[in-house]
Amino acid sequence: MxxxxxxxxxxxxxxxxxxxxxxxxxxxxxxxxxxxxxxxxxxxxxxxxxxxxxxxxxxxxxxxxxxxxxxxxxxxxxxxxxxxxxxxxxxxxxxxxxxxxxxxxxxxxxxxxxxxxxxxxxxxxxxxxxxxxxxxxxxxxxxxxxxxxxxxxxxxxxxxxxVGCGDAIKMINNLLLGCNMAALAEALALGVKCGLSVEIMREVISKSSGRSYALEAKLEKFIMANSYSGGFAVDLQHKDLGIALEASKEEAVPLPVTATAAQVYETARAKGLNRRDMSSIVKIWEDLIEIEISGKEH
CATH class of the missing domain: 3.40.50.720 (NAD(P)-binding Rossmann-like Domain)
Incomplete structure (x- = not known):
């Protein structure tokens, strides 16, 4: 062949x-x-x-x-x-x-x-x-x-x-990843503001119903280390959510959560985080409410 x-x-x-x-x-x-x-x-x-x-x-x-x-x-x-x-x-x-x-x-x-x-x-x-x-x-x-x-x-x-189903399942998977990461960033910001350490949140949530791939793959390696090089870029995740929103128009399926998550990544791109790992969206909340999410103790 x-x-x-x-x-x-x-x-x-x-x-x-x-x-x-x-x-x-x-x-x-x-x-x-x-x-x-x-x-x-x-x-x-x-x-x-x-x-x-x-x-x-x-x-x-x-x-x-x-x-x-x-x-x-x-x-x-x-x-x-x-x-x-x-x-x-x-x-x-x-x-x-x-x-x-x-x-x-x-x-x-x-x-x-x-x-x-x-x-x-x-x-x-x-x-x-x-x-x-x-x-x-x-x-x-x-x-x-x-x-x-x-x-x-x-x-x-x-x-x-x-034909099209391969793209569809990839799209659905990446939709979930993008939304889960946006939810995790938001939750971490609220937790820190309420006085919780990131380490405690990682330990408890990883054994509870709020756990996710985003928590397992992104929290310790990227967010807690405050290092966002490599990984899956903000630009790529933004593109994937855009694909889902394009499909939602073609199929007439409302995606309000996905649309909101897409704006989170758009905000990260506006902050110049385009090539950073997608977990760098936590920087939006760090700057917005003047907190530090990275690290083990707060």
Whole structure:
């Protein structure tokens, strides 16, 4: 199987190397020529255009920043659809809205191309180790054809329904994460103002009904350490909540809690916390009511 991989960012690059290591022919493309050149000697070949990559590939994987870019890459005059053979399978591993993937998949059908969405969870470390969680939306037969590729890239692989369903479950998961983190920041601020130490709150809540992944993953490592480098950026969480709000309009489902949480991350971006871990939103309350949430004692 000849695989083309479009998008050599933090996730795409290690995925390309893992597929090459598993014995596949791998062709790569990115808008940054220097990144393609960096990988040329480690994969089957680098491509100068999307059209060149499409013409060489049986299966194409895209890992791109947003739906607008995905659509342009797929449907443009020099894009994937017009330069791929019938029967080509496209796997979009970007995080976009379910509606966007459904629309692109319909256009793919016009060219005799099978299109599936397969967003991931697990971050750069998971991409490097080949242990990603992969959430796949697409036809059964298409999924089984490319499942061996997913088994190279990930450890937990879920076929969750038709096209768009992979994006949907990723969206729901990230909606919960974003809202939980915003609620945790708010709760910590109130607790500190009431005289509780962050350490006591961590100890008690972790054994009580208010516990969450946000508490377990973010409180001690980031907030209590007052160190917000690395992790999952505010900008990325803001983008994910935006995807959920876009879907809410398409499906006519009110999301008042999500809309409020999105404004919390928007406020954090206005404070210049864009690239900091999402837990840095506690800085909003620290500045607003002049408290310190980080550290073990208050």
């Amino acid at each position: 000849k695989i083309g991989l479009i998008g050599l960012g933090a996730m795409g690059k290690p995925m390309a190397l893992n597929l090459m290591g598993a014995g596949y022919e791998v062709y790569v493309y990115d808008v940054r020529d220097e990144v393609v050149k960096e990988l040329e000697e480690k994969v089957t070949g680098g491509c100068k255009t999307v059209a060149e990559l499409a013409s060489k590939s049986d299966t194409i994987i895209s890992s791109l920043p947003n739906a607008k870019i995905v659509e342009a890459v797929m449907t443009g005059e020099d894009g994937v659809f017009k330069n791929s053979r019938q029967g080509t399978i496209i796997i979009d591993m970007s995080s976009v809205s379910p509606g966007s993937s459904k629309r692109i998949a319909k256009k793919a059908e016009e060219y005799g191309i099978d299109y599936i969405d397969a967003p991931v969870s697990g971050g750069v470390s998971g991409a490097s180790a080949g242990t990603l969680t992969i959430m796949v939306g697409g036809k059964d037969d298409t999924f089984f054809k490319v499942k061996p590729l997913f088994e190279v890239l990930g450890k937990n692989i879920y076929h969750v329904g038709e």
